[in-house]
Amino acid sequence: MNAELGQADAAPEPVLEATGVVKHFPVQRGIVVKRTVGHVQAVDGVDLKLYAGKTLGVVGESGCGKSTLAKLLVGLEPPTSGSIKVLGKEIGNLSSRRIRPVRRDIQLVFQDPYTSLNPRMTVGDIVGEPFEIHTDVIPRDKRAKEVKELLDMVGLSPDHVNRYPHQFSGGQRQRIGIARALALRPQVLVCDEPVSALDVSIQGQVINLLERLQEELGLAYVFIAHDLSVVRHIADEVAVMYLGKVVEHGTSAEIYDHPRHPYTQALLSAVPVPDPDLRGHREEIVLQGDVPSPINPPSGCRFRTRCWKATEKCAEEVPGLDVGDKGTHPTACFYAEERDVTHAVK
Amino acid sequence: MTELTAPTAQSEVPQASLWKDAFRTMARRPDVIFATLIMLFVFTMAAFPGLFTDKDPTRCLGRDARLRPDTWFTGEHPLGTDGFGCDFAATIVHGTRPTITLALTVIILSVLIGMTLGILAGYFGRWVDAIISRALDVFIVIPLMMGAILLLSLFRGRGSSGNLLETVGPAALALTLFGWMEFCRYARAATIETKNLDYVTAARCLGARDRRIMFKHVLPNAIVPITAIVPTSLGSVIVAEAALAVLGIGVQPPATSWGVLLSNGTQWAGGGYIYLFGIPLVLLILTVFAFATFGDALRDALDPKLR
Numbered sequence: 001m002n003a004e005l006g007q008a009d010a011a012p013e014p015v016l017e018a019t020g021v022v023k024h025f026p027v028q029r030g031i032v033v034k035r036t037v038g039h040v041q042a043v044d045g046v047d048l049k050l051y052a053g054k055t056l057g058v059v060g061e062s063g064c065g066k067s068t069l070a071k072l073l074v075g076l077e078p079p080t081s082g083s084i085k086v087l088g089k090e091i092g093n094l095s096s097r098r099i100r101p102v103r104r105d106i107q108l109v110f111q112d113p114y115t116s117l118n119p120r121m122t123v124g125d126i127v128g129e130p131f132e133i134h135t136d137v138i139p140r141d142k143r144a145k146e147v148k149e150l151l152d153m154v155g156l157s158p159d160h161v162n163r164y165p166h167q168f169s170g171g172q173r174q175r176i177g178i179a180r181a182l183a184l185r186p187q188v189l190v191c192d193e194p195v196s197a198l199d200v201s202i203q204g205q206v207i208n209l210l211e212r213l214q215e216e217l218g219l220a221y222v223f224i225a226h227d228l229s230v231v232r233h234i235a236d237e238v239a240v241m242y243l244g245k246v247v248e249h250g251t252s253a254e255i256y257d258h259p260r261h262p263y264t265q266a267l268l269s270a271v272p273v274p275d276p277d278l279r280g281h282r283e284e285i286v287l288q289g290d291v292p293s294p295i296n297p298p299s300g301c302r303f304r305t306r307c308w309k310a311t312e313k314c315a316e317e318v319p320g321l322d323v324g325d326k327g328t329h330p331t332a333c334f335y336a337e338e339r340d341v342t343h344a345v346k
Numbered sequence: 347m348t349e350l351t352a353p354t355a356q357s358e359v360p361q362a363s364l365w366k367d368a369f370r371t372m373a374r375r376p377d378v379i380f381a382t383l384i385m386l387f388v389f390t391m392a393a394f395p396g397l398f399t400d401k402d403p404t405r406c407l408g409r410d411a412r413l414r415p416d417t418w419f420t421g422e423h424p425l426g427t428d429g430f431g432c433d434f435a436a437t438i439v440h441g442t443r444p445t446i447t448l449a450l451t452v453i454i455l456s457v458l459i460g461m462t463l464g465i466l467a468g469y470f471g472r473w474v475d476a477i478i479s480r481a482l483d484v485f486i487v488i489p490l491m492m493g494a495i496l497l498l499s500l501f502r503g504r505g506s507s508g509n510l511l512e513t514v515g516p517a518a519l520a521l522t523l524f525g526w527m528e529f530c531r532y533a534r535a536a537t538i539e540t541k542n543l544d545y546v547t548a549a550r551c552l553g554a555r556d557r558r559i560m561f562k563h564v565l566p567n568a569i570v571p572i573t574a575i576v577p578t579s580l581g582s583v584i585v586a587e588a589a590l591a592v593l594g595i596g597v598q599p600p601a602t603s604w605g606v607l608l609s610n611g612t613q614w615a616g617g618g619y620i621y622l623f624g625i626p627l628v629l630l631i632l633t634v635f636a637f638a639t640f641g642d643a644l645r646d647a648l649d650p651k652l653r
Contacts, residue, residue, distance in 0.1 A: 076550060100553040103553040108547075117545055118545040120649070129549065132558075133553050133555075134552075180552075184552070
């Protein structure tokens, strides 16, 4: 669907490809005899393609399935159906033993740097753990040196190997987490809200670090966030998620400057205007109601319950993620139409 | 870039490993040193009773019965004699080995069984948890005393040849069998709490096997609540053994234990022979205190945040 976006890079094979990925969690009742009373449809048919050296941003509000998608992509959860390919290798249905070699190629950066590091291990042990799991990567006597190089690479002093995580600040901890994820030299890094737990001043530093690492190592990122401006800064392509589905997918410029899906427009219009003089001079869309339960999502288009354009057709048919007649990028809406909600004009 | 400067609050000592650092921290605390000295004293009594007394605890003379220790630590009977005329110092010293052996055996076995089952149950959940948790319930429902009495009746009247295993074996077996549940519950709870933390997910994402996650990430967390209950359990094992001794199914005679002395001592304590009760009690309290202090310090030392 987005073949033209990747071809510019002359990389025919995506490093990460998800096709029709579905993840349903059963909701069970009963103590002795468990019966399934429904499914949480956390991720429902997501297609993604990520090319080497590129960044794909995934945005959406809380509970739309972003984190589940991250876990699926790195193989921590098996998908209910669909396929996930890392460097062309299917990981969706691998056993925990068979998936181990693939783990070298795709790693996860966590949201909360305070819970993602074992408080009882020194930084050296944390960053060196990947080498103890994959013992054939680096011989034992060279591991200490490699750990120091990794710390240096993420901007920490190599002399800190003997310290414990609590002796570091949030930003430094996140750097340690990034160093651990990079230890096995993966090609893809899935960042699950990597900066949302940090102070704004530190967020910039970590984002810059990620950009520098991407340049140096040729990494591809899946960058999951709910902060639209952060994603705009780092992402080449953006996918907007709502209730487990991608509703709009395009380049950064297409999504931010020419949003076509009503949900994207509503999201973007909620971003504060930095210039106080221009406040109130921009169209603002305030959505009504809450996100419906993913256990029992609305029929047809999942956004229809909160959409001002919804008609009967929206309740009966599921809109596909299509470019449409006059469109520029794939949008899952029957009434997709560009609307300027990002530019405030006096 | 203040972000990159090192936190300089701590003096930069070369840190080696969690355990070495813990040892260094503990060696600096006076209460830990005191506790260690008490433990050393008790263990030396258990290992080499000959160093502390030259009397035979089984050589009792009726005419010497209930001699108060007026001379205190000197003379023929440094701590007096008991109701049957046995030298009390010798009785206590020779009773240390069965007591300590029994207590440590029970605690070590209980912790091993409890932690293993608890971590397995908490980590794997599902049917493993169901089986272990139901077994746990069954054992918790049986009162310790009743279970121990029923079990030990099997060994009753066998007598003992003085062999340590035969002396404390049955009691240790009974107390372990009905004493591991508490450790199991604590370990299970700590495991369930830990296994969903991000750093465990990170390890799994790196490809760590279950065994590695359990030993490296879950176990250090599960040990924390357990170090807190081990010292008190140690005391209660010694007291429980005393209760079994009253029924004649604890440590087998002619061997004796602090528990036996305690229960015998209560009969005389009211009649002005309070030392027969007081001295074993003080020993017991000191020992439990030493283990508690040591365990507490160990837990603090193993937590880098408290260092």
